[in-house]
Amino acid sequence: MKYPLIAFLLSLAGLSSSTVGAAAPNTLYLIANNQATLESETTAKPKIYLISSSSQYDENTIGEIKAVFQQQGYSVDSRYLDQQPTPLGYVNTDEVRAETLINALTDENVKYLWFVRGGSGALNLYPYLYRNRDKIAAASPKILIGFSDVTALHHFINNVIKWPSIHGILASFNSEMYEVDKTEQISMYSGIQQVFRTITNGMTYTGIEPLNVSARAGGQGTLNGGNLTLVQSLFSTRYEKNYADKVMLMEDTGVTYKQLDRTLHQLEYKKNFHPKAVIFGQFYSINANKIEKDLYRYVLQEFANRVDYPVYYYPEFGHGKTNQPFILGQQMQILCNEHYRYCSLTQPPVKR
Incomplete structure (x- = not known):
């Protein structure tokens, strides 16, 4: 045969040698080109x-996390996992946790920094982060990914260092990890690839419910926020930032509807809280019934009725089974149509 190598490649592709001839060089080109494309997709990840940087994690999950990411085609580096639990259950002392995080944020090889879990303790790192803010800002931008207690770190990265970040699934809680261990339902319907699609392509979410009249006009602003407890913990501190140009995401877990009502009254009474808009996520428990869901929605609706800025409801992010990713520190736009009950939210890709 004139093209023995081609025949071999064709046999691997499931084609017969009768298809080889004048078209064989083109076929070979296509096979080689497709192979190069596959290799490119693999190496590009x-x-x-x-x-x-917060509460201690289960050491046994790290191997599972690595395996899950590797199955998706990503290599994983765990050099910044340094766990020596403290009496309060943090992964390490404040000083060590801060040093580890600062080293990661200034490492020129790091592009994606994915948090294993949240919990508590990240707020304690602020004095260390602020002392090193110039050093961090001089480094190449990193994309931090996580939610819950990671909100405190998003706030610093978005507002002080001016990098965008992703409010989304933790490395230990996502659909891929749920397939490994069916016991943890947090983010069970949200996966790794969705995060990267959002980073690369941006996103549009429909089903954004306007809760007051001003919300029907839509709007735009820089997305900030995350976990309401962490947002609240910054109130009246030297680390709190201006809200005037912000659209604030807010979700929480483990708070009763009465506790939420009290916190939202504090938010209403707060002198300097005048954001472009607020988008509420999930507050009810992960397996809540309709009565519980309606009570939380009632509290949010009452808050929306009392304030003059746009308030929206989108319980598809937070500590629930679905945790849609958002790009914090970046512009977003909400569009509404008088003929539809719900609005849409759009963000462009991460600026690189």
Whole structure:
């Protein structure tokens, strides 16, 4: 045969030798080109650096996390996991956790820093982060990914360092990890690839419910926020930032509807809280019934009726089974139509 190598490649592709002839060089080109494309897709996937700056995590999950990411085609580096639990259950002392995080944020090899879990303790790192803010800002931008207690770190990265970040699934809680261990339902319907699609392509979410009249006009602003407890913990501190140009995401877990009502009254009474808009996520428990869901929605609706800025409801992010990713520190737009009950929210890709 004139093209023995081609025949071999064709046999691998499931084609017969009768298809070889004048078209064989073109066929060979297509096979080689497709192979190159596959190799390019594989090599193009970035390395994920794991980190945990809050509550201690289960050491046994790290191997599972690595396997899950590797199955998706990503390499994983765990050099920034440094766990020596403290009496309060943090992964390490404040000083060590801060040093580890600062080292990761200034490492020129790191592009994606994915948090293993949230919990509590990240707020304690602020004095260390502020002392090193110039050093961090001089480094190449990193994309932090996580939610819950990671909100405190998003706030610093978005508002002080001016990098965008992703409010989304943790490395230990996502659809891929749920397939490994069916016991943890948090983010069970939200996966790794969705995060990267959002980073690369941006996103549009429909089903954004306007809760007051001003919300029907839509709007735009820079997305900030995350977990309401962490947002609240910054009130009246030297680390709190201006809200005037912000659209604030807010979700929480483990708060009763009465506790939420009290917190939202504090928000209403707060002198300097005048954001472009507020978008509420999930507050009810992960397996809540309709009565519980309606009570939380009632509290949010009452808050929306009392304030003059747009308030929206989108319980598809937070500590629930679905945790849609958002790009914090970046512009977003909400569009509404008088003929439809719900609005849409759009964000462009992460600016690189």
